[in-house]
Amino acid sequence: MPQTWSLDWSHGQVTVHAGAAALGRTRFRLDDGRFVEPFHEAPWITAGETVEPGLGNLRGDWPCLPFGRLYGSDDPLVGAWRGLVDAPLPQAADPLGPSDHLLHGYSAASEWKLMSLTREVITLDLDYPGDSPIERITRTIRPIDGQAGLDVSVEIQARRPCVRPFGFHPNFALRGNPGSFRIEPGPYRFGLSHPVAEAAARAEPDRKFTTLAEVAVKSGGHERFDRLPFADDREDILQLCGIEGGVHLVDEHDRVAWDLSWDTAKLPSCLLWMSNRGRKFAPWNGRHLCVGVEPVASAFDFGSAIAAADNPIALAGVRTAITLEPGTPLTLGWRIRGHALAPS
Template identity: 30%
Template sequence: MDSVTIKAKGIYVTVDLAVGHLADMVVETGGRTLSPLHRAPWIDEPQGTIPADFPAGSARLSGDFLCAPFSRSDVEEAPLHGWPANSRWDLIDTWQRDGESGALFRLQRKVMGATVEKRLTLRDGHPFLYQEHGFIGGSGGISVAHHAMTVMAKGGRLAFSPKRIAATGSDPLEPDPTRGRFLLAYPAQTQDLTRFPTNDGGTLDLTKYAMDRRHEDFVTLVEAEHEGPGWTAVARAAEKDLVLVLKNPAELPVTMLWISNGGRDYAPWNGRHRGVIGIEDGRAAVGHAASLGDNWLKRQGIPTAFELADGRRAAFRQIIGSALQADGNPPRDISVDGDKLAIEMADGSASELPFDGAFLREFTPL
């Protein structure tokens, strides 16, 4: 078995068991079929086109996946983003009851001695995937992040729940001009997401995804204190839809944006990985050792790892959704109203989507 698909009315999700990635997600609404997630163009190409040292998770890059740790595995030996993003998961259970469909998966390997589980849930008529990851037992600390990705043919607009700061690290993703390029300044930070410093002394609006310049960049957004869920919304221009990613900021206090728009020239990227943005909600610094040690986020009171222990289950949740949006503008605000997700637009108009309003509240792990 290479993949598993779970279905509810109006939605289905497929999991690539080889690496635990979401290989596909489809929402049917308003007479349209929406596909909010990205799939790398090289996945179905002959195996010989992929460099021998390319991590399995990058070779099968798709949808969303669990990073544990996030980025470098420099505490316990593992590929980039850890074994959950690069090795096989087993299907443990599936269910269909009371308008709900779901599946439980377990990573074949352990992470820091912990058993890792993935629980995916769909609900009839809800345009959302509800997912939870849990670490059972183990010892030490583990940094984590989701790696949700969407792709745009002609760019789009972004909006976010309130953020305290946006910051880049000390080094760009592609510092060698013979291999790629970047736009943002490193290191840099700002409280104004529409004016992030660039490497040429100018600024870049992080709320607008433009396709005209090829670059590879990475920036961390720190959640501000506010009521309600943390959220990212991407209004895709050509696709005429809205991609929604929601989290509980108490569990995942940062959102890391990976802007991948033709900024890598070497195989298998070859300048063709364009219009992609990663919305990486996490509890992490860049690298496992950095997350466990002193780092700039910890100095601001932001946790960057979960603590693991025998008899303990560390868990966190995230939601990915999709909705129609014709005018290319993102929401001004998103809030939970009982069993509805309320979406307020800049022009004052509003809409609601069916939603499990209790899912992201802080919960007691089983």
């Protein structure tokens, strides 16, 4: 069995897996005494199915370095993004190594080692391959004593200067009826729909928006993208660029509100992965339902080359990658806190 480590505190229990250092089942005790589990676990995990390493730990959250994957000429990018696929590799990203080709990077496909387990904190670390400009990443899970909350962070050390996209990947379960889960982001400069012509997506690709309540769709007009789950099957990705503060989430089914916050100066966007039974191929098989609310410095999920290039988000003044230097560790993190909703 894969290794896991758990920690109890005044307001819950958290479990971390060696695979991808992923958050497993995490229980929070709310102020009304109820226990809730907000995070998602992929159905193939529950069913005990064997899948590729990049998907085998699709749970509550894991760090992605580099974030996304490398897109190629076979991927149907649209607009100005299309020209970035075959563009020369930006100097800041050169050279790319094998770990840059993995889905969400070496961190998502590897077994991490436990460094420390105390009553207050779980710490894991991972050494990157010698051909990577990343030397080591350390992940810390620290419950907030006296609160239904967690602090999650990483420290990244580089062996060579590099620029890479980075993101956390918090995934929230959608257990209620259509529209019962609300997304209320903090202020952001602009939103952008995924610039990829995907049949399973409902949003019109590569379209800007100012509110999740009004996003252009392929069938014409606009629809709400702030009320989940959707009644129809779809797979949509939206990026909130230049966000401030974080995101407020309201789950009417579990009668709980979550505040997700992070240092938006370091991770200036929020990627929303709305996986609503839209992927019909294995192992998804039309059964995957969750929303990823992901603090990122990235250009969607396009990987290191496009993130380091003069892509449309970066040209608009929103950074799409982190800069790493040897001898100067970079710390990134996010916090979640839960509050019970008043009885309806």
